[in-house]
Amino acid sequence: MKWFDYSAPESVSGAISALAAxxxxxxxxxxxxxxxxxxxxxxxxxFIVDVKxxxxxxxxxxxxxxxxxxxxxxxxxxxxHADVAARYxxxxxxxxxxxxxxxxxxxxxxxxxxxxxxxxxxxxxxxxLGARCRxxxxxxxxxxVVEEFCTAPGVNVLGPGEFLVSLLIPPPAPGSGAHxxxxxxxxxxxxxxxxxxxxxxxxxxxxxxxxIALASVAPTPLFVREAGDALAGKPVNEESINxxxxxxxxxxxxxxxxxxxxxYRRRLxxxxxxxxxxxxxxxxxxxx
Amino acid sequence: MPTTVRxxxxxxxxxxxxxxxxxxxxxxxxxxxxxxTGTKEGCNDGNCGSCTxxxxxxxxxxxxxxxxxxxxxxxxxxxxxxxxSELHPLQTAxxxxxxxxxxxxxxxxxxxxxxxxxxxxxxxxxxxxLWLANNLCRCTGYDKIIRAVQQxxxxxxxxx
Ligand SMILES: Cc1cc2nc3c(=O)[nH]c(=O)nc-3n(C[C@H](O)[C@H](O)[C@H](O)COP(=O)(O)OP(=O)(O)OC[C@H]3O[C@@H](n4cnc5c(N)ncnc54)[C@H](O)[C@@H]3O)c2cc1C
Ligand code: FES
Ligand code: FES
Numbered sequence: 001m002k003w004f005d006y007s008a009p010e011s012v013s014g015a016i017s018a019l020a021a022x023x024x025x026x027x028x029x030x031x032x033x034x035x036x037x038x039x040x041x042x043x044x045x046x047f048i049v050d051v052k053x054x055x056x057x058x059x060x061x062x063x064x065x066x067x068x069x070x071x072x073x074x075x076x077x078x079x080x081h082a083d084v085a086a087r088y089x090x091x092x093x094x095x096x097x098x099x100x101x102x103x104x105x106x107x108x109x110x111x112x113x114x115x116x117x118x119x120x121x122x123x124x125x126x127x128x129l130g131a132r133c134r135x136x137x138x139x140x141x142x143x144x145v146v147e148e149f150c151t152a153p154g155v156n157v158l159g160p161g162e163f164l165v166s167l168l169i170p171p172p173a174p175g176s177g178a179h180x181x182x183x184x185x186x187x188x189x190x191x192x193x194x195x196x197x198x199x200x201x202x203x204x205x206x207x208x209x210x211x212i213a214l215a216s217v218a219p220t221p222l223f224v225r226e227a228g229d230a231l232a233g234k235p236v237n238e239e240s241i242n243x244x245x246x247x248x249x250x251x252x253x254x255x256x257x258x259x260x261x262x263x264y265r266r267r268l269x270x271x272x273x274x275x276x277x278x279x280x281x282x283x284x285x286x287x288x
Numbered sequence: 289m290p291t292t293v294r295x296x297x298x299x300x301x302x303x304x305x306x307x308x309x310x311x312x313x314x315x316x317x318x319x320x321x322x323x324x325t326g327t328k329e330g331c332n333d334g335n336c337g338s339c340t341x342x343x344x345x346x347x348x349x350x351x352x353x354x355x356x357x358x359x360x361x362x363x364x365x366x367x368x369x370x371x372x373s374e375l376h377p378l379q380t381a382x383x384x385x386x387x388x389x390x391x392x393x394x395x396x397x398x399x400x401x402x403x404x405x406x407x408x409x410x411x412x413x414x415x416x417x418l419w420l421a422n423n424l425c426r427c428t429g430y431d432k433i434i435r436a437v438q439q440x441x442x443x444x445x446x447x448x
Contacts, residue, residue, distance in 0.1 A: 003310075004311055005310055006293065028354075035351075035354070050354075102334070102348055102400070103334060106352060
């Protein structure tokens with residue numbers, strides 16, 4: 001790697017000043033994307049701002065507003081957290097699916113989102129869960145919903161000097177459930193050929209609402225609003241699930257690459273959406 | 289002007305101080321600056337696990353940690369697993385079960401497996417395989433490694 005300088009500010013304002021002083025700075029969370037990309041020469045910088053010592057970026061907290069996940073909190077802390085395991089089991093499962101044990105010791109959900117890969121496993125679930133991004137910068141704070149955060153492969157809405165502070169996930173509604181399902185040719189440690197995240201809220205055997213998002217089938221993680229909306233008011237049965245799965249498939253805009261041809265990915269979208277919905281429904285039924 | 293940074297941390301229960309460039313990984317600092325060459329470099333991109341060390345109670349790929357990030361932290365490397373000349377039961381089991389050939393992956397497997405047994409003294413085979421999914425071995429075909437971990441777990445149980 002090329003030379004760079006390093007600082008590890010201990011406050012949000014400290015990070016804002018460090019970023020203002022170094023216009024070419026890059027932010028370091030777990031480094032499991034950034035350091036790999038810098039070593040491969042795909043990213044360069046003269047200054048690294050390590051945000052892991054900032055309390056707001058490290059906290060995981062549940063209160064009446066929902067779950068706050070600090071942007072740089074590593075995956076293992078999510079699945080080890082009692083409130084996450086009890087109230088957001090889909091998020092705990094997701095954190096245990098990224099990489100392997102060592103990667104989970106470093107990798108953060110915030111880094112997964114900011115890296116803005118189309119294949120980022122956390123993003124479809126965050127969209128399904130209705131998560132919002134809390135962003136800080138010199139001009140103050142702002143919020144962006146996760147489905148609007150990634151704008152192109154590797155690009156996000158953050159302006160110069162801005163960074164992600166935390167993700168806010170609303171409290172789970174009664175009768176709700178969620179799940180992310182991906183397809184990889186191995187059992188562990190691979191990049192999603194396609195993935196689907198779903199959340200549902202059930203009431204009297206019907207869907208009250210649902211949200212569905214896909215990975216690896218568009219230039220950014222893809223929110224398929226119409227697939228979830230189509231479920232609202234429908235009975236919870238195979239026909240409804242298939243209809244939503246087909247809408248998700250039709251919305252996908254996959255490419256062919258070394259991992260899979262586009263048509264294969266399209267079919268996967270229907271299968272994975274069905275599986276994600278089915279598991280989310282199971283969870284919702286246990287959650288009344 | 290880029291600067292060299294002074295880092296202080298605890299490595300294998302000893303306070304250590306060293307100078308490094310911010311771009312140097314913890315793996316490079318351990319091997320090239322501190323002379324702790326037990327930790328190995330395989331892929332240098334997080335996939336193979338041969339650089340695994342314990343950092344503040346978690347196993348991490350030291351190739352994806354900057355040396356400067358270890359400021360104030362507690363690190364255990366393969367050099368800290370044996371007690372003097374007394375091998376850890378995992379080390380004995382790896383030797384007795386022939387769970388290694390070239391040995392490049394071995395320090396990473398042992399540090400990772402020790403972290404598993406420290407928190408879960410009786411893992412089943414699935415738990416062992418899942419925990420070690422971030423460790424690759426090009427020689428053994430894994431079965432002997434899994435059996436060595438099971439053997440070590442049994443030895444540790446008997447010793448209790
Ligand atoms: C072996 C291996 C296996 C992997 N397996 C998976 C997998 O199964 N699924 C998956 O989705 N990914 C996987 N990844 C990719 C990576 O681990 C994840 O994307 C991870 O979540 C990234 O988080 P991080 O904390 O390491 O981010 P970093 O690498 O620190 O940062 C990622 C990017 O986001 C930026 N950034 C980080 N934090 C902020 C912030 N607070 N504000 C603004 N920008 C920020 C950084 O500048 C950088 O560009 C794998 C990687 C490796 C090496
Ligand atoms: S050398 Fe670090 S994971 Fe391979
Ligand atoms: S013994 Fe050679 S890589 Fe595992």
